[in-house]
Amino acid sequence: MRDGTALPKIRLRGLRKAFGAKQVLDGVDLDVAAQHGTVILGGSGSGKSVTIKCILGLIEPDAGVIEIDGRDVLRMPRGERREVLDRIGMLFQNGALFDSLPVWENVCFKLLAQKRITRAAARDRAAEVLGQVGLAASVGDLYPAELSGGMQKRVALARAVAARPDIVFFDEPTTGLDPIMGSVIDGLIVDVVKRLGATALSITHDMASARRIADTAAMIHHGRIVWTGPAAMLGETGNAMVDQFARGEREGPIQMELRR
Amino acid sequence: MASIVLDPLAALGRAAIGACRATGEVGLFALEAASHLFRPPFYWRLFWRAFVEIAWFSLPVVALTAVFTGMVLALQSYTGFARFNAQSAIASVVVISLTRELGPVLAALMVAGRIGAAFAAEIGTMRVTDQIDALTTLSTDPMKYLVTPRILAATLALPLLVLVADILGVMGGWLIGTYKLGFVPAAYLKSTFDYLETMDVVSGLAKAGVFGFVIGTMGTWCGYTSRGGAQGVGGATTLAVVASSILILALDYALTEVFFAR
Numbered sequence: 471m472r473d474g475t476a477l478p479k480i481r482l483r484g485l486r487k488a489f490g491a492k493q494v495l496d497g498v499d500l501d502v503a504a505q506h507g508t509v510i511l512g513g514s515g516s517g518k519s520v521t522i523k524c525i526l527g528l529i530e531p532d533a534g535v536i537e538i539d540g541r542d543v544l545r546m547p548r549g550e551r552r553e554v555l556d557r558i559g560m561l562f563q564n565g566a567l568f569d570s571l572p573v574w575e576n577v578c579f580k581l582l583a584q585k586r587i588t589r590a591a592a593r594d595r596a597a598e599v600l601g602q603v604g605l606a607a608s609v610g611d612l613y614p615a616e617l618s619g620g621m622q623k624r625v626a627l628a629r630a631v632a633a634r635p636d637i638v639f640f641d642e643p644t645t646g647l648d649p650i651m652g653s654v655i656d657g658l659i660v661d662v663v664k665r666l667g668a669t670a671l672s673i674t675h676d677m678a679s680a681r682r683i684a685d686t687a688a689m690i691h692h693g694r695i696v697w698t699g700p701a702a703m704l705g706e707t708g709n710a711m712v713d714q715f716a717r718g719e720r721e722g723p724i725q726m727e728l729r730r
Numbered sequence: 731m732a733s734i735v736l737d738p739l740a741a742l743g744r745a746a747i748g749a750c751r752a753t754g755e756v757g758l759f760a761l762e763a764a765s766h767l768f769r770p771p772f773y774w775r776l777f778w779r780a781f782v783e784i785a786w787f788s789l790p791v792v793a794l795t796a797v798f799t800g801m802v803l804a805l806q807s808y809t810g811f812a813r814f815n816a817q818s819a820i821a822s823v824v825v826i827s828l829t830r831e832l833g834p835v836l837a838a839l840m841v842a843g844r845i846g847a848a849f850a851a852e853i854g855t856m857r858v859t860d861q862i863d864a865l866t867t868l869s870t871d872p873m874k875y876l877v878t879p880r881i882l883a884a885t886l887a888l889p890l891l892v893l894v895a896d897i898l899g900v901m902g903g904w905l906i907g908t909y910k911l912g913f914v915p916a917a918y919l920k921s922t923f924d925y926l927e928t929m930d931v932v933s934g935l936a937k938a939g940v941f942g943f944v945i946g947t948m949g950t951w952c953g954y955t956s957r958g959g960a961q962g963v964g965g966a967t968t969l970a971v972v973a974s975s976i977l978i979l980a981l982d983y984a985l986t987e988v989f990f991a992r
Contacts, residue, residue, distance in 0.1 A: 523863070562864055563860070566860040566864035567864075580868040583870045584869050
């Protein structure tokens with residue numbers, strides 16, 4: 471507990487990151503509650519993906535604090551940090567499945583890498599997790615290139631949760647999918663996260679998806695969180711910026727930066 | 731007026747600084763890759779896959795190159811040496827040229843085109859499709875998984891390929907010597923082995939190991955650092971082949987100085 475409130479699973483304070491002259495994150499403050507779904511909304515280039523990559527250790531922030539379970543991951547020894555990050559699963563926007571490996575090996579890659587499972591047992595575990603995302607066990611023998619976009623997304627979801635992570639990140643989970651398949655994937659995300667009892671942090675442009683997969687929404691604009699509130703309220707928050715974004719309106723406080 | 735003079739100088743300076751930076755980056759990259767040899771886990775399955783890809787599947791192109799090079803060497807030596815009645819030196823010229831220089835250099839250039847490009851394209855594609863980031867999130871060090879096994883495989887496979895190239899190149903020379911130039915087969919072979927020294931073969935194999943390391947390092951580095959989608963991967967692939975080829979030729983001279991300069 472911190473100041474009488476529940477300890478957030480992930481706590482960001484003053485997170486800053488610049489690429490050259492461009493300040494992408496300009497002091498991001500965000501609390502992600504344990505065993506809740508949180509979604510970060512924002513336009514292209516607003517810093518959503520960079521925020522997630524900083525938490526995952528893929529990008530080193532210039533300044534700020536990233537706490538997971540109350541421990542500052544940026545200032546802990548490398549080995550400990552790896553242990554903390556090992557408990558995070560990630561669904562990449564384009565799936566990022568390994569082309570050279572069959573689906574079953576993709577799904578159980580982390581378990582095999584951590585030697586938590588034999589190759590024979592990995593096939594069974596892959597079949598089990600593929601079943602949870604609505605795919606037949608026979609899909610395990612196919613290669614990613616043989617799958618449709620929706621199936622690839624399901625396999626990527628299976629891979630993200632196969633090692634039973636505490637935290638799962640979803641980067642644009644419905645991008646590139648038709649609305650029905652997008653809804654199916656959202657349903658699977660909610661089911662799988664609930665079954666794991668995990669904390670989910672998603673980033674998306676898709677308002678329908680945001681309402682389906684998250685309890686809490688946060689809006690990022692110009693590298694700062696400008697609003698946080700219930701995801702169900704999106705479009706009727708009273709915050710002009712969030713409402714404009716949620717309704718997809720041209721006129722409003724958010725001006726698209728167009729290069730003429 | 732000043733810009734006419736200064737602009738080219740500035741461009742030259744930028745290129746020089748860029749080259750220095752790249753040299754440093756490649757050096758650190760190679761050191762990190764080498765350090766993973768001594769820090770478990772080591773991915774033997776990936777090493778073996780890369781080794782077979784280089785040593786076995788490069789064999790046809792290297793073999794053809796070696797046979798034709800041996801044949802051409804024998805023919806060209808004959809046309810030159812016949813003027814001085816020195817035809818008996820053809821066998822020794824062929825074998826020494828092949829083992830010391832042409833075997834390692836030509837095999838390495840062939841493998842640079844085939845394997846260096848493949849490494850850069852494969853790893854570059856993984857970079858631009860987030861597969862390398864995915865490896866990190868799946869508790870796997872991308873250097874350990876993608877880079878170290880490939881560099882080690884290239885370093886060990888190239889000497890084997892060059893040994894085969896040496897044998898086939900000598901065979902190419904022997905074919906032309908006996909069937910076209912009228913040498914007695916046994917005499918051609920005797921002449922070949924009489925003038926061949928252990929150092930000729932060993933220096934060639936040592937060069938091959940260095941060239942293999944260069945091909946593996948440049949191929950993986952170009953792929954690993956590629957950016958910007960398909961165009962970036964294409965650029966990385968081209969750079970891997972061009973940089974490897976230039977380094978092979980430059981290092982060949984340097985190693986020849988080390989082994990044979992008096």
